[in-house]
Amino acid sequence: MIQRKQTLWLLLSTVCSGLxxxxxxxxxxxxxxxxxxxxxxxxxxxxIPLIALTAVIVILSAVTIFLFKDRRKxxxxxxxxxxxxxxxIALYWSYTSSFATGNIAITAILTLFILxxxxxxxxxxxxxxxxxxxxxxxx
Numbered sequence: 345m346i347q348r349k350q351t352l353w354l355l356l357s358t359v360c361s362g363l364x365x366x367x368x369x370x371x372x373x374x375x376x377x378x379x380x381x382x383x384x385x386x387x388x389x390x391x392i393p394l395i396a397l398t399a400v401i402v403i404l405s406a407v408t409i410f411l412f413k414d415r416r417k418x419x420x421x422x423x424x425x426x427x428x429x430x431x432x433i434a435l436y437w438s439y440t441s442s443f444a445t446g447n448i449a450i451t452a453i454l455t456l457f458i459l460x461x462x463x464x465x466x467x468x469x470x471x472x473x474x475x476x477x478x479x480x481x482x483x
Contacts, residue, residue: 348412350422350468357405357425357461360454364388364398367454369436372446381442385449394439397432401425401458408465415476419469426462433459 368385381390388398404425411418433455440446 348468348472350418350465350472351409351412353461353465353468354405354409354422355461357429357458357465358402358409360457360461361398361401361405361429363451363454364458367451368449369452369455370440370443370446371449372443375442375444378442381439384446386436386439386443390439393435394432397428397435401428401432404428405458405462415469415473419466419473422462422466422469426459426466429455429458429462 365388368387370386371384373384374381383390388394404421408418408421408425411421436452436455440448
């Protein structure tokens with residue numbers, strides 16, 4: 345299980361999505377009258393939608409690692425995780441408008457690594473499917 349490349353990519357997605365709870369995506373000064381952002385840094389623990397979506401991505405990527413015997417379900421969960429990570433980046437981007445001034449933090453790359461991890465996991469699962477299909481044809 346651990347020797348498969350897609351397991352390592354899914355593990356990268358799990359770790360990076362867990363780290364987004366700790367590290368900020370954006371930092372700056374919050375515009376007056378904004379209710380959806382608390383504090384000068386935007387991270388996954390700032391509001392309920394970010395917490396929920398990030399937690400679902402952590403759980404989904406962790407569960408997908410253990411579906412190595414069912415490649416079809418693993419690829420479906422990975423595609424769902426890829427779409428959710430795109431949604432997470434879009435949600436973070438929409439919350440950056442709540443700031444009057446600020447910059448994207450260097451740790452925002454963690455959200456990009458979630459996306460990359462799911463993408464390469466899907467690629468690895470497809471390669472495994474092709475390999476199994478080719479081996480069955482040779483029998």
